[in-house]
Amino acid sequence: MRPHESIPGRYADDAGKRQFVRDLFNRGAPHYDRIGQVGFFGTGHLHRRRALERAGLRPGMDALDVACGTGAVTRAMLEVQAGKGRVCGVDPSEGMLAEARKSVAAEFHVGHAESLPFPDQNFDFLAMGYALRHVADLKRAFAEYHRVLRPGGRLLILEISRPQTRLGLVLSRLYFRDLLPGISWLITGSRDARLMMSYYWETIDACVPPQTILEAIHGAGFQAVSRQVEVGIFSAYAGQKPVEPGTQKP
Ligand SMILES: C[S@@+](CC[C@H](N)C(=O)[O-])C[C@H]1O[C@@H](n2cnc3c(N)ncnc32)[C@H](O)[C@@H]1O
Numbered sequence: 531m532r533p534h535e536s537i538p539g540r541y542a543d544d545a546g547k548r549q550f551v552r553d554l555f556n557r558g559a560p561h562y563d564r565i566g567q568v569g570f571f572g573t574g575h576l577h578r579r580r581a582l583e584r585a586g587l588r589p590g591m592d593a594l595d596v597a598c599g600t601g602a603v604t605r606a607m608l609e610v611q612a613g614k615g616r617v618c619g620v621d622p623s624e625g626m627l628a629e630a631r632k633s634v635a636a637e638f639h640v641g642h643a644e645s646l647p648f649p650d651q652n653f654d655f656l657a658m659g660y661a662l663r664h665v666a667d668l669k670r671a672f673a674e675y676h677r678v679l680r681p682g683g684r685l686l687i688l689e690i691s692r693p694q695t696r697l698g699l700v701l702s703r704l705y706f707r708d709l710l711p712g713i714s715w716l717i718t719g720s721r722d723a724r725l726m727m728s729y730y731w732e733t734i735d736a737c738v739p740p741q742t743i744l745e746a747i748h749g750a751g752f753q754a755v756s757r758q759v760e761v762g763i764f765s766a767y768a769g770q771k772p773v774e775p776g777t778q779k780p
Contacts, residue, residue, distance in 0.1 A: 531667060531668045531669050531738075531742075531746060532544075532666070532667065532668070532738075533662055533663045533664075533665060533668055533733075533737055533738055534663060534733055534736035534737045534738065535736060537729070537732050537733065537736060540729065540732070544666050547666065548622075548666065551622075551664050552622055552623055554722075554725065554726055554729060555599070555623040555625060555626050555726070556623050556624060556625035556626070557625065557722035557726075558625075558720075558722050558723055558725070558726035559599075559600065559623065559625035559626045559628065559629050560625075560629065560720075561714070561718040561720050561722070561723040561726070562599060562600050562626065562629065562726070563600050563602075563629065564717060564718060565710075565714045565717070565718065565723060565726075565727060566602065568713065568717050569710050569713060569714065569727070574602060575602070575605070575606060577760075577764070578602060578603050578606040578659060578688065579606040579609060579610065581686060581688055581766045582603070582606055582607060582610050582655075582657060582686065583610060584758075584766070584768075585655075585657070585684055585685075585686035585766070585768045586655070586684045586768075586770075587607065587610050587611075587655045587657075587684070587686075588610070589610070589611050589612050589613075589614035589615060590611075590614045590615050591611070591615045591653075591654035591655045592615050592616040592617075592618075592652070592653045592654050592655070593607045593611065593615060593616070593617050593618070593653060593654065593655040593656070593657070594618050594619075594620065594646075594648070594652075594653045594655070594656045594657070594678065595607060595617070595618070595619040595620070595636075595657055595658075595659070596620055596621075596643050596646070596656060596657070596658040596661070596671075596675070597620075597621055597643060597658050597659065597660075597661030597664065598619030598620060598621045598626075598627075598630060598638065598659075599621055599623070599626040599629075599630065599659075599661070600626055600629040600630050601619060601629070601630035601633065601634035601636065601638075602659060603619075603657050603658075603659040603688075604617060604619040604630065604634050604636045604638075605633075605634050607636075607655075607657070608634070608635070608636060615654075616637070616653075617636045617637070618636060618637045618638070618639065618648075618653075619634070619636055619637070619638045619639070620638070620639045620640070620641040620646060620647065620648075621638075621640070621641070622640060622641065622642050624640065627640065642665070643658065643661070643665045643671040643674060643675075644665055644666055644667055644670040644671050644674060645670075645674065646674045646675075646677075646678050648678045649678075650677050650678065651677075651678070651679065651680045651681070652678050652679075652680070653678055653679055653680065653683060654679070654680055654682075654683050654684070655679075655683060655684045655685075655686070656675050656678065656679055656683065656684070656685050656686070657685075657686040657687070657688070658671075658675075658686075658687045658688070659688045660688055660689060660690065662687055662689045662737075662743070663689070663733040663734070663737050664733070668738075668742075668743065668746045669746055669749065669750065672746055672747055672749070672750035672752070673750050675750070676750045676751045676752065676771055679771045680771070681771055681772065681773045681774045682770065682771060682772075682773040683770070683771045684768070684769075684770055684771075685747070685752055685767075685768060685769040685770070685771070686766060686767070686768050687743075687747075687765075687766070687767040687768075688764070688765070688766055688767075689737075689743075689765045689767070690706075690730075690734050690763050690764065690765070691734070691737070691740055691759070691763055691764075691765045692734055692735055692737060692739075692763075693762045693763055694762065695762065698762045698763065702731075702734075702763060703731070703735075706727075706730065706731040706734065707728075707731040707735075710727045710730070710731070711724045711725075711727040711728040711731075712724070714726070714727040740757055740765060740767075743757075743767060744756075744757055744767065747767060747769050748769070751771065751772070752769030752770060752771060753769065753770055753771075753772050754768070754769060754770045755767070755768070755769040756768050756769070
């Protein structure tokens with residue numbers, strides 16, 4: 531199940547999307563953190579950290595950040611873990627990982643959400659921040675999340691959702707579609723940064739509705755599946771892998 535159909539003028543098929551997205555983030559990587567700071571008014575770190583805590587991340591858990599990019603969620607995981615427990619990040623973009631390695635002291639791996647480079651039942655907590663739109667297949671990604679989590683393991687997916695109200699949609703289009711790409715160009719001087727942020731809104735606008743995402747998470751075998759929304763657009767999807775007696779981490 532695709533998170534969205536092909537974006538006109540960007541690529542024609544799944545292989546084209548994978549290549550386009552990898553190039554997009556490799557080229558945009560040096561600018562990503564600056565755009566995050568300015569474009570989201572410095573709120574991103576606290577938002578990610580609070581979401582991790584609400585979803586049940588605790589010191590001592592082994593945590594995986596899928597689509598870690600420059601390490602925004604990974605950094606917040608390390609703070610919550612306070613040195614107790616393993617923290618790993620995985621991302622297909624070498625450019626984004628190079629930025630992450632400059633400032634985040636975690637274990638980083640190259641890989642895709644749909645085929646994670648980890649054995650079964652390897653983590654207690656898995657998060658993905660603002661990258662669900664980029665996977666090729668939601669069901670495959672959620673099946674992988676279920677596979678690498680231990681019984682009882684927690685899932686958190688942060689994503690921007692297309693607003694449900696008319697006013698919300700008008701305001702979001704004004705900011706994310708009409709202003710943010712230009713602001714990104716101005717503050718970085720980079721056309722790659724502008725393209726990265728144009729594509730950002732294009733995929734939010736085209737993305738399948740939240741109910742479809744909730745059903746896919748449930749369909750992959752997660753229980754207590756929920757969605758919390760802030761400001762009408764910031765979605766936090768959560769779920770838990772069922773506990774099977776006798777297979778809990780000691
Ligand atoms: C918008 S960035 C999000 C970075 C970070 N998680 C955050 O919260 O800021 C999206 C990331 O998804 C990664 N990505 C793209 N396709 C992916 C895939 N199929 N599996 C995992 N990550 C992917 C990109 O390389 C990029 O680093």
